[in-house]
Amino acid sequence: MTEEDPLGPLDPTFAENFRRDMRRPPCQLYLVSPLDVGGDFPERLARAIDAGPVAAFQFRVKDIDQHAAAALGAPLRAICAERDVAFIVNDDIGLAKRLDADGVHLGQSDGDPREARAQLGPNAQIGVTCHGSRHLAMEAGEAGADYVAFGAFHPTTTKTVEHLAEPVLLSWWSTLFEMPCVAIGGITPDNAAALAAAGADFVAVSGAVWNGDEVAAVKAFGEVLAKR
Secondary structure, eight states: OBOOOTTOOOOTHHHHHOOOOTTSOOOEEEEEOOSOOOTTHHHHHHHHHHHSOOOEEEEOOOSSOHHHHHHHHHHHHHHHHHTTOEEEEESOHHHHHHTTOSEEEEOTTSOOHHHHHHHHOTTOEEEEEOTTOHHHHHHHHHTTOSEEEEEOOSOOSSSOOOOBOOTHHHHHHHHHOOSOEEEESSOOTTTHHHHHHHTOSEEEESHHHHTSOHHHHHHHHHHHHHTO
16 A cells, blocks of 8 residues: 555656756665575675675564574674675664664664664664655654665565555655665666666665575676666
């Protein structure tokens, strides 16, 4: 479903007239882990990061206790640190602190950016899921978030899609705000260019990389984003 935004719908002609501000850095790749990060996943992560430019990696696991999650996350944190890739923990401020992560990504029910800032310090990167809502995004900015994430833009099997977003939202955000925005949801090398052109500062991808050859996928994303 498309989420009702208290601010109302955007004028569709906004997207037609939008031109990406070339003063913003080029759109970058933001990897999101699969739920299963055991086995050979650390080796896969290293290969993926080494295959092309990756700005950030989000550690996303579900339904395991924090001790087990920390054991899985520690080697991934080290891989990212060695390669100067931001290591972001999904949903869990306490786990982010335990792993000395570079930041945390919060869903709408996973805590307040102010709490995350207090726990993780002034240099932490704090992201907030804002679905398709300008209102939620502005609230996140007022609460001290460092970036906002919009989506899903396309169907995805990574998680249940409850909210759909339109690319014009990225255009509106990047026109009015300097804070980076992340596009997420069903993004592939075939559709990433349109989202970058619409104003996304990052494209967050999971299945498009981990459901196949991660090296080929990262290279494909790199080729697409290099043209934006």
